[in-house]
Amino acid sequence: MHKILFFGLTDLLTELRRKFEPSTCQILSIHSATDFYSLAFSRVFDAWILDGSHEELKELTISELASSHSIPHLLVMAKEEDQKKYQWPCKHSFLDRSDVNGCSSLFRQLMHNKKEQGREKYFAGYMNQQPGIEAIVTKSPLMERLIDIVKDIAPTESPLFLVGETGTGKELLAKIFHNESRRRTGPFMAVNCGALPDTLLESELFGYEKGAFTGASNRRIGKIEHASGGTLFLDEVEAMSQAMQIRLLRVLQERTIQRLGSNTDVNTDFRVIAATNTDPVELIKSGTLRSDLYYRLSVFQVPIPPLRDRTEDIPLLVQHFINRKKRNGRDYVKGLDVQAMNLLLSVPWFGNVRELQNVIERAVMLAASPTISTELIQIPGIPIAETSVDIANLTDIAFRLGTTLKSYKNLLSQSAERKYLVELLDYTDGKIGEAAQLAGLTPRALYNKMKVHGLKKEDFKKSEK
Structure with a gap:
């Protein structure tokens, strides 16, 4: 959800609200310098959209704020003669005061560019020492x-x-x-x-x-x-x-x-x-x-959601960890093959992101070719996807060498979750929407859990008689 602060623009506010979709944007509008100072830093805003013709604009002292605060990108809607009245910080864009469509389009483009730049840096293994x-x-x-x-x-x-x-x-x-x-x-x-x-x-x-x-x-x-x-x-x-x-x-x-x-x-x-x-x-x-x-x-x-509830992030995390670690003399390593990635997607990751990071770093250090294969993916403990343990009969093997009490309790939890999902999907004939509602989950969260346990909705659709 994008956070946007509007200053002034009262005559255009209704039209601007229509252009900035409520489903993706949260808008706060203010009309005085006093309100601006009380609200401008109350949230992390993605943009300030300012009325360049507002009579109190000069009281905002934007250039001074930029030198002492972290401010978002400014979109200044002003007539041409008003655009040069004030000194503006580097992160700003001018638009004609009546160009509502242009304002909406420019904001979307800025947010897209910001997201892509962040993603490129992340893929490259970059992590700011002072992360935001x-x-x-x-x-x-x-x-x-x-x-x-x-x-x-x-x-x-x-x-x-x-x-x-x-x-x-x-x-x-x-x-x-x-x-x-x-x-x-x-x-x-x-x-x-x-x-x-x-x-x-x-x-x-x-x-x-x-x-x-x-x-x-x-x-x-x-x-x-x-x-x-x-x-x-x-x-x-x-x-x-x-x-x-x-x-x-x-x-x-x-x-x-x-x-x-x-x-x-x-x-x-x-x-x-x-x-x-x-x-x-x-x-x-x-x-x-x-x-x-x-x-x-x-x-x-x-x-903070566990990694098994956001498996769609695993490929992003994997590429980030590969590019961070390959600087240590492993520049030739490019990524994982399909089977290795599918294996990572099937693991419940009780150690979450830290465990995934350790697994990838080890694989990068052992890799002798650009592509990491499943042979290099070694997951400590009992890997759910390839274990010889029958999860349905975990009570029969409560203790075994290498299984701690905590890992055994985690396995029991996974066993109960899988049993619940199987019975739920069987009851709903594999209908994801209905199953998600009964389980109190979003359809995406249900899909993620099904992926962890290797369940497919097609397996639960009853054939027509």
Whole structure:
């Protein structure tokens, strides 16, 4: 969904709204400089469309804004004599004030070019050190929805709670939220709460004064204090002890901290983004995550779809990883053959994007020819597509060497999902629309799940008698 801000153009607004389709564009219109400053940076806009004849246009000081803020492309609808009145930043285009069709066409072309340029960079293996929305290259409606969420809430100050399985890219998404926010020039401080014991985590977050404990020879500033003016990212936040969760809750409420060994309050100014790879409701029920901390953190809860729910993105990700890795003396590697790609499309990817990346990097390093074949695709664990295990009888082989409890539970989940889909499709005679509605899925999501399990709608169509 494209976000567009209209300034002025009141006499053309009805016609402009018709040209910018509501199904693909969300429009906000304002008519004064005061409203402009309150709304212009409230979302990540794809374009500002300005009335070049508006009497308050000069009060917007666009050139000054461009030097201190990240602004979108400007489309200025003005008479020829008004176009040269002001100094404009480099990202702008002029149109005749009455050219509504031209404005709509130019905007669509700009968005198409931007998308294609982003895709070309992504295919080439390029990844910005400070990734923004352009880092999300996708064909999936689920990810497009995620991009809409970023555009709407990244510029706000509200806490975020990212929920996604291991390997879905929670830290990358947190960086994108940071880089699309008003705090982009401030620090991004990431802490994996599950990687440190509680005593170390406390000093890592809060810092300490000289002499606070044995070995504290100098004052150390903690990550919370370092995040001032920027963003604090807390991954696996549920790994904190109850005592640490209470202390973090107090920091979020009071916006002050005390370093270890000090009684002095230090003011803090940061946005917090927390993340977990487990259902927060289950964490609260089990007592692992305090409900009061959860409610403080989850002003916006952002679900990240697993890779198996967006398999249409696998070819994009594969090409990106190939072109990133082949720079290490593997420039001759071009891509995968059809069988190898079909294999990747059939795997449920419990390790998600991270697992896919590891598999591709290994294949690129082993490749001796331009095309990667199935022999080079080695997926750790039990590959669903080619396993000798009968998924329907998983209870008979609960333990076997190489199968962890977590991987076994994942296999059981896949077995239950496949059984459900088979019975659902059999009930609906393979009618995707009806089956999707009964399952509470979109038709595309149902197709993706069928692809994972090797199911085809044709196999469920009953022959006419």
